[in-house]
Amino acid sequence: MPELPEVETIARTLRPALLGAEISEAEIRWARTIAHPSLGEFQERIRGQSIQEVDRRGKFLSVRLSDGYLFIHLRMSGDLVLQEASSPPGKHERLRWRLRRAQAGPAEGQALVFSDPRKFGRVWLTEDPAQVVGDLGPEPLSEAFTVAWLYEQLRRHRRLLKPLLLDQTFLAGLGNIYTDEALYLARLHPATPSHTVTREQAERLHAAIQTVLQEGIRSNGASIDWVYRGGEFQNHFRVYGRTGQPCPTCGALVVKLRLGQRGTHFCSTCQPLREYAD
Ligand SMILES: [Zn+2]
Incomplete structure (x- = not known):
C-alpha cells in the first residue's frame, strides 16, 4: 500500500501538470470508488472546477479546487497517472477526470486517470476537509511532530x-x-x-x-x-x-x-x- 513517501511522490509528480487545469468532466467506471457525495452530485459539482493546489495529508492525496476539496486514498493498489484524454480506458480504470486549460499548457488534451485493480481506493469531494482528514494525527515531517x-x-x-x-x-x-x-x-x-x-x-x-x-x-x-x-x-x-x-x-x-x-x-x-x- 502506498505510504507517505509514495503519495508525496505522486503529488510532486502530478502537481506541475495539474495546477491551473480545469476539470471538464468526470467519467466514473466503478461506482464505489466515490465515497462522497452521490455519483450524480459528484459529477455535477466537479464540472468546471479548476485545480488550485495538489498536496498530501497522511496517505491521502488532497487537491484544492476552486470550490471544495478532492481527497483520494489509493489504499492497496490505486494509482494516478496522466494520460491522453482520448486513450482507451485500461482494464483497471475506475475514474477519469478530463482536463482542459484556458491557455495551451501541459494538461491540454489530458486526463487524470485513477486505476485500481483491487477496487479499495476511494475518492471524496467535500467543502470541509475535516470530514475526510479531520481525525488524522500530525504529519511526521511537520513542526507539530516533536x-x-x-x-x-x-x-x-x-x-x-x-x-x-x-x-x-x-x-x-x-x-x-x-x-x-x-x-x-x-x-x-x-x-x-x-x-x-x-x-x-x-x-x-x-x-x-x-x-x-x-x-x-x-x-x-x-x-x-x-x-x-x-x-x-x-x-x-x-x-x-x-x-x-x-x-x-x-x-x-x-x-x-x-x-x-x-x-x-x-x-x-x-x-x-x-x-x-x-
Ligand atoms: Zn541486528
Whole structure:
C-alpha cells in the first residue's frame, strides 16, 4: 500500500501538470470508488472546477479546487497517472477526470486517470476537509511532530509500538514498510509497550521516523505494490521484506512475526524485547 513517501511522490509528480487545469468532466467506471457525495452530485459539482493546489495529508492525496476539496486514498493498489484524454480506458480504470486549460499548457488534451485493480481506493469531494482528514494525527515531517509530543503521547497510549504507529489517528502517513524500518533504526522491538519507552528511546524513534520517510521521498518511494512503480526505496530496505536475510548491523537473520494482523520484520538482536514491570 502506498505510504507517505509514495503519495508525496505522486503529488510532486502530478502537481506541475495539474495546477491551473480545469476539470471538464468526470467519467466514473466503478461506482464505489466515490465515497462522497452521490455519483450524480459528484459529477455535477466537479464540472468546471479548476485545480488550485495538489498536496498530501497522511496517505491521502488532497487537491484544492476552486470550490471544495478532492481527497483520494489509493489504499492497496490505486494509482494516478496522466494520460491522453482520448486513450482507451485500461482494464483497471475506475475514474477519469478530463482536463482542459484556458491557455495551451501541459494538461491540454489530458486526463487524470485513477486505476485500481483491487477496487479499495476511494475518492471524496467535500467543502470541509475535516470530514475526510479531520481525525488524522500530525504529519511526521511537520513542526507539530516533536520529540516532546511523541514522548508524551507514547506514555499516554499504552499500546504496542507497531500497531500504535500504524494508527493514522495517532500519526499520519506511516504504513507497514516505514514503521518496520523506523523501529529498526530506533532499535526498538515492535511489541514494546508504548508507555515504557524512555525519553532517549523516544528521541531515537522520532529521528528514525523522519529519517526513513525522508529517505523514502528521496528514492521516490518504494515499488513493491503491483501498481506503483515510481521509486526504488525497496533497494534500501534494512528489514522490511527481508525475512531470513542478514541484519545490516549485526548479521543475525531478520525475523517476521504477526503483530496487530500485520507482518512485522525486525532483528531480535538489535531490537530485543525487554521485560517490563509496567
Ligand atoms: Zn541486528
